[in-house]
C-alpha cells in the first residue's frame with residue numbers, strides 16, 4: 001500500500017466493514033473460536049515459545065490458538081491489513097507497521113527512545129498510549145493486547161572487524177544494511193549512517209550468505225535463532241533500538257468474546273509477554289559468549305556518536321512533525 005491516499009481509502013473502507021462485522025460478534029460468543037496468528041518469527045523465537053507455552057493453554061477452554069510462523073500464512077508487513085479485512089485473527093505487530101497507517105506511531109520507532117524492557121512496559125501501560133490504542137481499534141479494527149520485548153537491536157555485518165571497524169555512524173557509510181520494509185525502518189537505517197535496503201525477514205539469511213547485503217540489524221537472540229551468526233563476522237553493539245512488538249487481535253473477534261473470556265485472554269497475553277520478556281532478557285546476556293565462541297567479534301562503538309546522530313536526525317525529520325506535542329518529554333519522564 002504505497003501511497004498515503006491508498007492508505008486513507010483502505011482505512012475508510014475498513015471502517016465500514018468493522019461496523020457490519022461487529023453486529024455478528026455476540027452470536028459467536030458461545031462457539032470455540034480459532035485464533036490464527038501469523039508472524040515472520042520462527043517457532044523457537046522466545047515470543048513464539050511464550051505464546052505456545054503460556055497463551056495457548058490459558059485460552060484453550062474457548063479458543064484454539066493456531067500460530068503460523070516464518071510468514072507461512074501472511075507476508076511480513078501484511079498482517080495488520082489481513083486482520084482489518086477479517087482474514088486473520090492475531091499478529092505480533094510492530095510500531096513500524098502501525099506507522100504505515102498512523103504516522104504518529106513512528107515516535108515508538110525512533111532510535112534511542114525506549115531505554116529498556118521495563119520502560120517499554122511503562123510506556124505501553126501509561127495513559128499516553130490510550131489514543132494510539134483507540135485509533136488502531138477505531139480505524140483498523142485491531143486491538144493491541146500487550147507489549148512484547150524483542151530486544152536491543154545491534155548492527156551485524158558480513159565483513160570482519162579487520163576489514164571494517166565501526167566506531168561512529170560515518171564508518172557505516174556505503175554499507176548495505178538490510179532493514180525491514182517500511183519507511184520508519186528505512187529511516188532508522190539512514191540515521192545509523194548506512195545505506196538501508198528493504199527486505200523481508202525470511203529472506204535475510206540468504207541475502208547475507210550471498211552478499212546481496214552487507215549486514216542486518218536485530219537483537220542477539222534473533223541473530224542466534226535465525227542463524228545469522230553462520231553468515232556474518234561481527235556485531236557492533238549499537239543498541240540503537242530497544243525493540244518492541246505488540247500482541248494484536250482482531251477487535252471483531254475480541255468483541256465476540258464474553259467479559260470473562262476477554263479477561264482470561266488479556267491475562268494470558270500479559271503472562272505470555274512477561275514470560276517471553278524475561279527469557280529474551282536472559283538470552284541477551286547469555287548469548288554474548290556463544291557468539292564469541294562462533295568466532296564473531298562483538299564490541300561497543302562510540303555510543304554517544306550514534307545516539308547524538310540518530311536522535312538529531314529524528315528530531316529534524318518529517319516523522320517528528322506527526323508526534324503529538326510534548327509526547328517525547330512524557331515518554332522520557334516515565
Ligand code: KDO
Nearest residue numbers: 039040041045094180201218222
Ligand atoms: C525484522 O524483520 O528484522 C524483525 O526483527 C522486525 C520485528 O518487528 C519483528 O517483526 C521480527 O522481525 C520478526 O518477528 C522476526 O523475528
